[in-house]
Amino acid sequence: MTELERYVAPTTLAAAIDCLKDGEVTILAGGTDLTPQTRAGRMRIKRTLMNIRRIPELKGIALDGGAIRIGALTTITEIMDSALIAKHLPVLVETCRHFASDQIRNAGTLGGNLCNASPAGDTAIPLLVLGASVELASKPEDKIYRRSIPLSEFFVGPGQTRRSLCELLTAVTVPLPAPGHVARFHKFGTRVGLDISTVSIGIGGTLKDGALAAARVAFGAVAATPLRAAQTEAALEGQRLDAAAIARIAAVARDEVHPIDDVRATAWYRKELIHNMTKRMLENVAQA
Amino acid sequence: MSPKHDIEFALNGIRQRVTVPATMNTLEMLRDVLGLTGTKYGCGEGECGACTIQVDGVSMNSCLMFAVDCDGRELTTIEGLANDTRADALRASFVEHGAVQCGFCTPGMVMQADHLLHKHPEPDAETIKAGIEGNICRCTGYKKIVDAIACVGCTNK
Numbered sequence: 492m493t494e495l496e497r498y499v500a501p502t503t504l505a506a507a508i509d510c511l512k513d514g515e516v517t518i519l520a521g522g523t524d525l526t527p528q529t530r531a532g533r534m535r536i537k538r539t540l541m542n543i544r545r546i547p548e549l550k551g552i553a554l555d556g557g558a559i560r561i562g563a564l565t566t567i568t569e570i571m572d573s574a575l576i577a578k579h580l581p582v583l584v585e586t587c588r589h590f591a592s593d594q595i596r597n598a599g600t601l602g603g604n605l606c607n608a609s610p611a612g613d614t615a616i617p618l619l620v621l622g623a624s625v626e627l628a629s630k631p632e633d634k635i636y637r638r639s640i641p642l643s644e645f646f647v648g649p650g651q652t653r654r655s656l657c658e659l660l661t662a663v664t665v666p667l668p669a670p671g672h673v674a675r676f677h678k679f680g681t682r683v684g685l686d687i688s689t690v691s692i693g694i695g696g697t698l699k700d701g702a703l704a705a706a707r708v709a710f711g712a713v714a715a716t717p718l719r720a721a722q723t724e725a726a727l728e729g730q731r732l733d734a735a736a737i738a739r740i741a742a743v744a745r746d747e748v749h750p751i752d753d754v755r756a757t758a759w760y761r762k763e764l765i766h767n768m769t770k771r772m773l774e775n776v777a778q779a
Numbered sequence: 780m781s782p783k784h785d786i787e788f789a790l791n792g793i794r795q796r797v798t799v800p801a802t803m804n805t806l807e808m809l810r811d812v813l814g815l816t817g818t819k820y821g822c823g824e825g826e827c828g829a830c831t832i833q834v835d836g837v838s839m840n841s842c843l844m845f846a847v848d849c850d851g852r853e854l855t856t857i858e859g860l861a862n863d864t865r866a867d868a869l870r871a872s873f874v875e876h877g878a879v880q881c882g883f884c885t886p887g888m889v890m891q892a893d894h895l896l897h898k899h900p901e902p903d904a905e906t907i908k909a910g911i912e913g914n915i916c917r918c919t920g921y922k923k924i925v926d927a928i929a930c931v932g933c934t935n936k
Binding site: 495497500522523526544 | 781782784801802804823824825826828831834837838839840842843844845847848850851891894895909910911912913914
């Protein structure tokens with residue numbers, strides 16, 4: 492087992508990626524997850540601690556062609572305060588309001604929240620609904636190489652993603668939603684602030700004649716990763732959202748998830764929550 | 780043994796040069812290295828807000844922040860706010876409303892309230908409650924704290 496030997500704070504993306512080649516690097520951004528994880532002994536800092544907060548290329552929110560590009564270092568507060576995000580991706584702002592506390596939102600970053608890969612991670616749910624992708628940068632030789640993968644394929648398990656040890660998550664891109672797109676986020680917990688989701692739900696699609704087209708549904712805290720719910724999506728697609736259809740879709744949602752018992756809730760209770768909250772959210776969408 | 784690193788930053792307007800272990804957090808640096816004990820250790824995992832400070836003008840949990848990441852930044856702690864006239868009204872309002880009981884949460888609460896009032900100079904009760912979600916008062920004197928912050932907001936009108 493290697494011990495922490497050095498701390499580095501590169502100021503360019505190229506330097507940061509070069510450093511990753513060592514393979515034994517712990518990446519520090521906001522620190523709001525890394526600190527409690529390492530102090531509690533759930534995670535160990537590797538040979539190199541690399542602070543990426545001084546890399547300007549990882550910051551900023553911009554409209555880039557038909558997509559919004561959010562730099563990995565963007566804090567949760569910066570997302571909440573962004574006029575661009577409020578205009579095009581209001582569900583992301585709504586989600587961020589339920590994220591931890593002001594102090595943590597001021598420090599915690601979007602890239603960190605995704606790379607931490609908690610099954611209950613808040614930002615993953617609306618981003619799955621919005622069809623977001625993550626951009627991963629590496630430097631196999633002299634040039635920086637970037638690949639993009641859909642967020643729905645990014646998570647592998649608790650704390651595990653498809654990011655390889657020599658890659659850095661540089662940005663999240665979200666295609667501009669189609670006109671008439673509606674999206675909702677609901678997080679169930681026991682208190683307003685600083686709660687880890689018991690379950691979280693995201694629902695989105697283009698509302699036309701009382702039905703959702705290109706429907707997407709994402710669930711958090713019911714599996715090893717945040718996930719898209721294919722069966723619920725199929726049940727929802729194009730269905731006029733009357734009471735009977737909503738009841739049917741909510742039942743499909745309950746049967747689709749296979750959560751576990753843990754300190755926050757039993758599996759049974761989580762399935763009930765998924766059913767009842769999905770129903771309530773669809774009733775809300777039907778009235779939009 | 781964690782490697783040490785030299786950092787330089789502004790603390791309450793004064794330049795500081797410190798050598799810190801790479802894994803030390805900012806709260807430990809403030810209290811144990813620099814001797815500023817106004818910032819409190821409550822939970823050590825960002826749940827209670829007793830360690831709230833301001834970094835580059837925004838509030839953060841100093842227990843969650845690596846000390847090495849202070850390099851090049853501007854920190855304000857409760858000791859800095861104590862000598863700052865802009866916080867006079869906030870301090871007076873906490874005293875006037877009896878918003879201090881045991882006092883342990885007070886430094887963090889005041890740092891967070893100061894940040895809140897910068898962002899929302901005239902906050903309503905809901906904005907104040909949302910703003911101090913990350914600060915726990917175990918004497919549960921929240922009403923007086925919210926009233927104290929609201930009263931500063933009133934005088935900002």
